[in-house]
Amino acid sequence: MTFLNVILATGASLLFLSLVFIPMEKVFPAKPEQKIFRKHWLLDLCFFAGQYLLWGGIVLKVLTWLNQWLQYIIPAGIRTTVASQPLWLQALEVLLLSDVLIYWGHRLQHKFDFLWRFHKVHHSAEHLDWLAAHREHPLDSIYTIGIINLPVFIFGFDLDAISAIVAFRGIWAIYIHSNVRLPIGPLKMLIGSPELHHWHHDLERDRGNYANISPLMDILFGTYVCPDKEPEQFGIKEQLPNNYIGQLLNPLLPKKIWNKVVKNKRLS
Amino acid sequence: MIKSKILQVIVLVSFVSLIVLFLFYRSGKLDSYLPGSNSPADASINANTLIETETDTLPPKKDTLTPEMLPSSKSMMVVRSKPSKTKDTSGIKKIPDSLKLKSPPLFSGSKSGFIVDPSTFKFDTPLFKIDTSYRPVKKKKKDKQ
Numbered sequence: 001m002t003f004l005n006v007i008l009a010t011g012a013s014l015l016f017l018s019l020v021f022i023p024m025e026k027v028f029p030a031k032p033e034q035k036i037f038r039k040h041w042l043l044d045l046c047f048f049a050g051q052y053l054l055w056g057g058i059v060l061k062v063l064t065w066l067n068q069w070l071q072y073i074i075p076a077g078i079r080t081t082v083a084s085q086p087l088w089l090q091a092l093e094v095l096l097l098s099d100v101l102i103y104w105g106h107r108l109q110h111k112f113d114f115l116w117r118f119h120k121v122h123h124s125a126e127h128l129d130w131l132a133a134h135r136e137h138p139l140d141s142i143y144t145i146g147i148i149n150l151p152v153f154i155f156g157f158d159l160d161a162i163s164a165i166v167a168f169r170g171i172w173a174i175y176i177h178s179n180v181r182l183p184i185g186p187l188k189m190l191i192g193s194p195e196l197h198h199w200h201h202d203l204e205r206d207r208g209n210y211a212n213i214s215p216l217m218d219i220l221f222g223t224y225v226c227p228d229k230e231p232e233q234f235g236i237k238e239q240l241p242n243n244y245i246g247q248l249l250n251p252l253l254p255k256k257i258w259n260k261v262v263k264n265k266r267l268s
Numbered sequence: 269m270i271k272s273k274i275l276q277v278i279v280l281v282s283f284v285s286l287i288v289l290f291l292f293y294r295s296g297k298l299d300s301y302l303p304g305s306n307s308p309a310d311a312s313i314n315a316n317t318l319i320e321t322e323t324d325t326l327p328p329k330k331d332t333l334t335p336e337m338l339p340s341s342k343s344m345m346v347v348r349s350k351p352s353k354t355k356d357t358s359g360i361k362k363i364p365d366s367l368k369l370k371s372p373p374l375f376s377g378s379k380s381g382f383i384v385d386p387s388t389f390k391f392d393t394p395l396f397k398i399d400t401s402y403r404p405v406k407k408k409k410k411d412k413q
Contacts, residue, residue, distance in 0.1 A: 020286045027279040167294035171287060 010052040020171075021130035021178050030128075030181035030194060030230050038127045046244040048134040055138040062142050063149065070153040079156035091162045095169075095213065097151035103217035105147035106210040115143065116205070117251040124247065126235040128194075128201055133177035137251055169213055176212075177201075181230065188226065190214055195226065202231040 022036060071079070082090070109119040118140040125132040136144075152159055159166055176197035184193055192213055200209040208223040209215065218224035241247055241262075250258060292298050 016286075016290070020283060020290075023279045024283050027276055164291045164295040167291050168287075171290060 006053060010049060013052065014048065017130055017174065021174070021180075024182075025129060025179040028180050028182045030179050030198060034127055034129070034179050036129075038129070040125070040127065040242060041131060043242060043244060043247070044125065044131040044135050047136065047247075048131060050138075050244070051134055051136070051141070055141060059138060059141050059145060063146055066146060067149075067153045070150070071156060073154055074156070082155045083158040087158075087161055090157050091165050094151060094157050094159070094162065095165065098148045099211060099213055099217055101150055102144065102148045103211045103221070105144065106212070107223070109140075109143070110206055110210070118143070120236050120238060120240065121247050121251060123201060123205075123236050124240045125201070126233070127179075128177050128198060128234050129179040130174050130177060133174045135247075137248065139251070172213060188215070189219065190216070195230075196224075198234070199225045199227065199231055201234045203233050203235055203237060205236070 025034075025036070082093075085093075109115040118137045121137040122135055122140060125135050151157065172192065176192050176194050178194055180194045182193070183195065184191065188196065192211060192215055196209045196215055196218075199207055208225040209218055210223055211217040215224055240250055249261070253261065289298075
């Protein structure tokens with residue numbers, strides 16, 4: 001019964017996201033020639049399903065465990081004070097703190113090879129759309145979700161009270177990956193948009209635009225990139241298998257062992 | 269030309285509407301309209317008593333069992349299995365924050381947010397936790413007998 005509910009919820013999510021993003025991708029396409037069922041859509045669907053059916057729970061378990069340790073760093077009195085602030089102030093603080101942290105956390109993912117080996121799975125998508133947003137290694141999820149929640153873990157913000165912002169942040173993260181080009185004028189300096197994030201997925205590993213919700217951090221730290229056109233090609237320069245198991249295993253295994261596995265199992 | 273402009277407007281309006289609807293849904297504003305929620309319409313006649321006896325001595329479940337999640341830049345869950353704040357707890361003694369077991373809400377990562385709340389995937393708790401609130405109703409009936 002429980003698992004059936006998870007499956008139903010996964011299906012409902014897929015349906016909802018299709019309804020939200022497919023019409024947008026058709027009417028305001030960034031790459032008009034890209035089809036809905038483009039190359040490797042099934043691989044991204046596997047990541048989508050895996051995230052909902054397998055990894056979501058595990059990631060949550062790990063982070064809940066992590067939180068048990070982190071929540072005692074700050075005295076309870078301070079946490080109570082933080083949680084009792086006006087909602088608008090909490091929302092602003094959470095957005096600002098998590099944006100700073102995710103900006104630097106994300107930059108480190110591109111800088112250091114150890115983090116990049118997991119993060120490159122997300123960047124291996126050669127076609128960007130709302131479904132490709134879900135291509136993410138579970139350990140990469142733990143890293144990013146851990147970082148973005150660090151202020152919450154430590155300071156105890158009442159996110160339940162600002163759940164609309166939590167939800168907005170989530171769906172916006174999918175939107176910036178969608179195959180949409182909808183210029184928003186000067187607002188693009190304040191709110192992240194697909195046209196910015198698409199450049200982040202350029203073939204060059206350190207192209208820029210590391211921020212998520214707002215590009216302010218990119219502007220502040222000199223990594224803001226916004227040409228008038230779309231990047232010619234998305235993806236990575238390295239070789240990565242184009243199947244689900246291969247993409248999950250590749251970052252986990254040392255190169256030598258991986259090469260042996262590839263030879264024996266033909267995973268790539 | 270006009271046709272395509274109209275289409276663009278329709279798509280944009282429906283996009284914004286669905287997003288707004290989703291935000292309302294995730295923030296619990298639509299709970300009373302959703303089937304299976306503890307809205308006055310579908311609550312049993314004993315519901316009030318139940319809620320009181322259930323929460324009088326225990327901290328609210330949402331604090332310990334169903335953390336929210338801040339979405340990542342890659343994914344988020346759209347549909348959550350069951351909103352955790354549907355019960356009308358007005359008039360119920362509140363436990364001081366300092367005594368509550370803390371399991372704070374979480375943001376999803378920075379790539380894609382979960383549309384279904386990850387709390388649904390807790391392996392040690394049933395997905396639709398609030399559905400179990402109907403069990404005490406049966407107990408009540410037995411008591412009466």
